[in-house]
Amino acid sequence: TDHFRMIFQYFQSNSESVMNGICGLLALASIKTYTCFDFSCPCLPWYNMAYGFGIMFVPPVALFLCGLILNRQSLVMLEEWRRPQGHRKKDLAVIRYMCSSIVQRAMVAPVVWIIVTLLDGKCLICAFSASMDPKKFVGFANASLVQVQQLLAKVPCKDDELMRNNTSRKAVSRYLRCWSQALGWSILLILIVAAFLARWLRPCFNQATLLQAHHWSNYIDIEQRIFEETCCEHSRLFAHKCILHFFESMRQEIKLHSFSLPREGEGAEGKEDLLWGITDHDQVNKLLKMWYYEKPPLDVSQVTQR
Numbered sequence: 001t002d003h004f005r006m007i008f009q010y011f012q013s014n015s016e017s018v019m020n021g022i023c024g025l026l027a028l029a030s031i032k033t034y035t036c037f038d039f040s041c042p043c044l045p046w047y048n049m050a051y052g053f054g055i056m057f058v059p060p061v062a063l064f065l066c067g068l069i070l071n072r073q074s075l076v077m078l079e080e081w082r083r084p085q086g087h088r089k090k091d092l093a094v095i096r097y098m099c100s101s102i103v104q105r106a107m108v109a110p111v112v113w114i115i116v117t118l119l120d121g122k123c124l125i126c127a128f129s130a131s132m133d134p135k136k137f138v139g140f141a142n143a144s145l146v147q148v149q150q151l152l153a154k155v156p157c158k159d160d161e162l163m164r165n166n167t168s169r170k171a172v173s174r175y176l177r178c179w180s181q182a183l184g185w186s187i188l189l190i191l192i193v194a195a196f197l198a199r200w201l202r203p204c205f206n207q208a209t210l211l212q213a214h215h216w217s218n219y220i221d222i223e224q225r226i227f228e229e230t231c232c233e234h235s236r237l238f239a240h241k242c243i244l245h246f247f248e249s250m251r252q253e254i255k256l257h258s259f260s261l262p263r264e265g266e267g268a269e270g271k272e273d274l275l276w277g278i279t280d281h282d283q284v285n286k287l288l289k290m291w292y293y294e295k296p297p298l299d300v301s302q303v304t305q306r
Contacts, residue, residue, distance in 0.1 A: 083295065134152065138168060
């Protein structure tokens with residue numbers, strides 16, 4: 001148990017590194033899912049585009065939502081944005097910093113999926129094969145417009161009888177795959193250049209403001225976590241006191257049944273002060289309500305003076 005506790009504390013104290021690792025795992029999972037996916041284009045004029053774009057963009061949306069769900073700071077940011085003002089002002093710069101950080105991490109896996117699909121080319125071939133101009137390719141001259149659309153829609157289907165011996169199928173497929181790969185490499189290059197510029201131009205901006213936003217975003221996350229841990233500890237001690245009071249009130253019946261009554265406060269010596277004088281249900285609710293509606297100011301000077 002000590003080893004698991006140490007690992008859990010490490011994850012809690014290094015939430016940013018953990019989130020980077022989760023984003024990397026989601027990106028690898030997206031690649032593995034696509035490679036294991038059985039791509040089967042319907043090869044019908046009105047369904048190819050819907051299927052191709054669906055495979056290209058629906059899984060990235062799901063991966064983006066997974067990235068938001070797995071990121072603890074998403075909930076922390078929403079709570080900070082929606083909380084009442086109280087005694088502590090809300091810093092919009094910190095909220096923007098947290099939102100930017102969350103979105104950047106959540107976008108890693110979807111972007112990887114889109115780039116992989118473009119470099120593979122199957123989705124774009126399926127989506128746009130029926131939209132190609134037949135005049136650019138030989139082999140469609142003697143066919144009617146309806147037949148041409150049907151033939152173009154069946155370009156992704158290599159085993160189809162109509163396209164098995166058609167010399168234009170490979171030409172259309174090769175043409176669309178080249179465009180798909182060019183688009184994929186272009187997006188990848190743009191992202192690399194953008195990351196390079198963001199990395200090297202970052203010192204040109206106000207570092208003090210960025211440092212403050214980074215510091216207070218971490219503080220909000222840590223404060224929320226410590227508050228939850230303290231509430232759990234208080235709940236445990238409060239439940240312990242309530243159970244002891246219950247057994248104390250049942251002293252007579254316990255004696256009749258020859259049970260040994262535990263002493264009040266046994267096992268909780270030295271921890272009674274954590275109850276802060278709270279003795280009933282309404283006081284606990286009042287404390288939690290005050291924390292939510294009247295967040296205390298970030299000033300511990302009075303505590304240190306005491």
